Amino acid sequence: MATGSGYSPVVPSGDGGVEVELDQDHPGFADPAYRRRRNDIAALSVNWLAGEPVPFVEYTEAEHGVWRIVSHELSRKHEKYACREFLHGREALALPTDHIPQLDEVSEHLVPITGFDYAPVAGLAPLREFYGAFAGRRFFSTQYIRHHSVPLYTPEPDIVHEVIGHANQLASPKFAAVCEEVGRAVGRSERAETLAFLSKVFWFTLEFGVVFEDGSPQAYGAGILSSFGELDVFRKADLRPFDFAAMGSVEYDITRYQPLLYAAESFDRLIDDLMDFYRTYDDEARERLLAASAVA
Template sequence: MQRQHASITDAAYGQRRSEIGALSAGLTPDDPIPLVEYTDWEHEVWRLVCADLAVRHRVDAAAPYLQAAEELAVPLDHVPQLRDVSARLASMSGFRLQSAAALVPLKEFCGSLANSVFRSTQYLRHPRSPLYSEDPDMLHDLVGHGIALANTRFAHLYRLAGEAAARVQSADALQFIGKVFWFTLECGVVREHGERKAYGATLVSSYGELDHFRSAAFLPLDIESLVDIEYDISTYQPLLFEADSLDQVEDVLGAFWGSCDDESIAALLDRRSRRVGSRH
């Protein structure tokens, strides 16, 4: 049975999300990020999640992420204002944040990345499940993506993903670029001193994901292997891709996102179709 979203089962929470989202409605990238007066329960959710994640990160997060977290210094004891984090981020990697009323469509989301803009929500998950969120919230966007974007190497990969998405025209090509993004910058794992460490935003921003990721099956990071993989973003991932180093992540993603287009992605997908057809 599918779990109902908290905004449906709790009218007051749904209204709060709508109120915060409405602050960003109709804003352009040049408009200032709205200030939000967060409530006691929102600050408490932020404190609880950040305290738990800080402990887990020391064990499970990749070194470049840990360094970026220290340098960006997102407050752990209260919900920060998005505009303050954006200003700090811009001085470190050139990326800035733009407030989003809700989940942003893939084409629009990636188009912003090409311009060094990350679209972040400003609302928080429901207090009844602080360690889990049905969809991206500000904790996911800042603790996951925002911190990664403070690292110039990760920031470069985000830009490449955005440029690739802006370059393609077909829905299939865009979806495949999104899939590569999902299994790397969202759910990527890298080996450090022989141990698996998380760098993907979905993993490092979720206590539950960090609890489960080591029990997944792992494949070496390879773009062509991703063609055959189906995935569901609403559950823990049973299969993850790991790289031997951040250098390898940069090499693999840089080579793909730096040159892919509709034709090259169609050729990848066509090879999969022929493989599937040959089995029947």
């Protein structure tokens, strides 16, 4: 996830390390062992340089236990609520369910399918870097996992979101092609507002998108598909017709379930529209879209 973020800030700690600033409401806020763990994992990627091997995280048995619970519970819900393309990607990728995969393990599964690989980042990556890397079929991912006290909840994106949400999506050749176009569009987006508009469209599509299949709204967004709670409620949201001008203009609150979502009328139409949008996206696209929607 990148837009709006939700990632906890990572700041220098003064002793040469880094500190992850958890919010007071974070389930791990009052757990010193978890705080140290987060700092140590963040330091691995802060010190990582492109081209070096991806840092290996020695996950604990408790952390693997969290992954097992979330994998199992999300998998059951995907059968009911995920769109078919996501389920096909999930089957092709065959992520481990008994342990947290290293990012290299994710890449080993994903590269042969769509060419996307996983690289580490401590928290929020700058938008231009995060989306821009898609042009080279690279996905920047955090490596920490949520607090063990509430395995089915996290206030911030964690490796469950990055891998179960995004890697399964990126195992679809169609979604991977869309994401590559997102990266190319970033290369044509020199103005900050152009990039911000693009990231909001990304939020309402590849993070929180819904598509009708056989008359039923199915999730294809990684944000919904990695959230145990949101999978139960997204169908109750105000589902509006697909509309890029609206997506890029509306405000949203990342700290709550999304009350407003945009639903594509069919999967083929969704991919066509996304490809057309990102292929032609540049610094003038936002004005063109807003002008067209005003005329309509």
